[in-house]
Every structure is written in structure tokens, then in C-alpha cells.
Amino acid sequence: MPGFRIRRASIRDLPALVHHRHAMLAEMAPATPRQLATMDRAYARFVRQEMKGRRMFCFLVETGEGEVAAGGAIWLRETPPRVNFRGGRIPYLMSLYTEPAYRGRGLATLIVKETMKWSRDRGYPWMLLHATAAGRGLYEKLGWEPTPEMRYRFTTAGR
Numbered sequence: 001m002p003g004f005r006i007r008r009a010s011i012r013d014l015p016a017l018v019h020h021r022h023a024m025l026a027e028m029a030p031a032t033p034r035q036l037a038t039m040d041r042a043y044a045r046f047v048r049q050e051m052k053g054r055r056m057f058c059f060l061v062e063t064g065e066g067e068v069a070a071g072g073a074i075w076l077r078e079t080p081p082r083v084n085f086r087g088g089r090i091p092y093l094m095s096l097y098t099e100p101a102y103r104g105r106g107l108a109t110l111i112v113k114e115t116m117k118w119s120r121d122r123g124y125p126w127m128l129l130h131a132t133a134a135g136r137g138l139y140e141k142l143g144w145e146p147t148p149e150m151r152y153r154f155t156t157a158g159r
């Protein structure tokens with residue numbers, strides 16, 4: 001993407017990584033500032049722990065001036081055995097977010113492609129994600145297919 005560069009994030013980028021999840025969730029469903037602040041603190045702890053354990057790898061797209069325009073993360077999620085899969089970690093794509101001023105220029109596509117390359121190069125047999133309505137078209141264009149996952153709610157947590 002001319003004028004932009006993609007790079008791996010480090011723990012120094014934690015504020016940007018938390019901001020991306022915060023902004024993504026705030027756009028997806030109504031949440032109070034207090035709920036989001038609680039989530040921010042928990043997510044910061046989670047990212048620290050998972051990056052340190054090398055189970056989380058994050059990517060940022062920056063403008064030529066070094067402004068972060070978009071980001072996304074891979075989390076290696078433990079998965080039970082299946083046919084032709086003896087069990088282990090599978091890359092889960094999460095917290096994909098493009099700042100509104102930079103949307104429609106292919107930045108999210110760039111991040112998804114990078115995470116797909118990262119995962120393919122390391123021999124993972126598939127990847128997973130939960131799509132928002134805004135993200136679905138992008139993933140389908142890149143060859144992702146819907147899965148038959150279902151959910152039963154005991155509380156309103158995790159909206």
C-alpha cells in the first residue's frame with residue numbers, strides 16, 4: 001500500500017494495541033466508558049502475558065509520518081485434536097481495526113494477508129476469527145469461509 005508500511009508490534013506498542021481492541025468493541029456494540037476501561041486494563045494484561053509467552057503476534061500499519069493507522073493480532077489458541085490434527089495451537093485473528101480516516105484503502109486487507117502469510121509460513125493448517133458485519137466482506141474476498149459455531153448465553157458478559 002503506497003505511503004504505508006506494515007510492521008510487527010512490540011510490547012512498546014501496547015497503548016495502540018489496547019486502543020484497537022477498545023475502538024473495535026466500542027463500534028461493535030454499545031458499552032459504557034467504565035465497561036471499556038475495565039476491558040482495557042484486562043486486555044493490556046492479557047496482551048503482555050501472551051506476547052511474553054510468544055502466543056500473541058501483533059501487526060501495525062503506519063503512515064509515512066509514523067502515525068498508526070490500523071492494527072491486528074494473531075493469538076495462538078489451544079485447540080483439541082481433530083481428524084488429521086493432533087491438537088495444538090491454531091492462529092486466531094483478532095482486534096482488527098482501521099482508524100476511520102484511513103478506511104477503504106486496503107489497510108485491513110494488508111494486515112489480514114500478512115497474518116495469513118505468517119500462519120502459512122509456520123505450517124499452521126488453518127486460521128480462525130469471529131467476523132463483524134464490517135469485516136465479513138473483506139475476509140470472504142480473501143477466501144475465508146463461515147464456520148458453524150453457535151453460542152448459548154448465561155449472562156450478558158462478552159457482548
Ligand SMILES: CC(C)(COP(=O)(O)OP(=O)(O)OC[C@H]1O[C@@H](n2cnc3c(N)ncnc32)[C@H](O)[C@@H]1OP(=O)(O)O)[C@@H](O)C(=O)NCCC(=O)NCCS
Binds near residue numbers: 097102108109
Ligand atoms: C472492518 C475494517 C477493519 C475494514 O478496514 P479497512 O482498512 O477499511 O478495510 P479495507 O480497506 O482493507 O477493505 C477491504 C474490504 O472490506 C470491506 N469493507 C471495508 N469497510 C467496510 C465497511 N465499513 N462496511 C462493509 N464492508 C467494508 C469492503 O468489502 C472492502 O472491499 P473493497 O476494497 O472492494 O471496498 C474497518 O472498517 C474497522 O476497523 N471496523 C471496525 C472494527 C471491525 O469491525 N473490525 C473487524 C473485526 S472482525
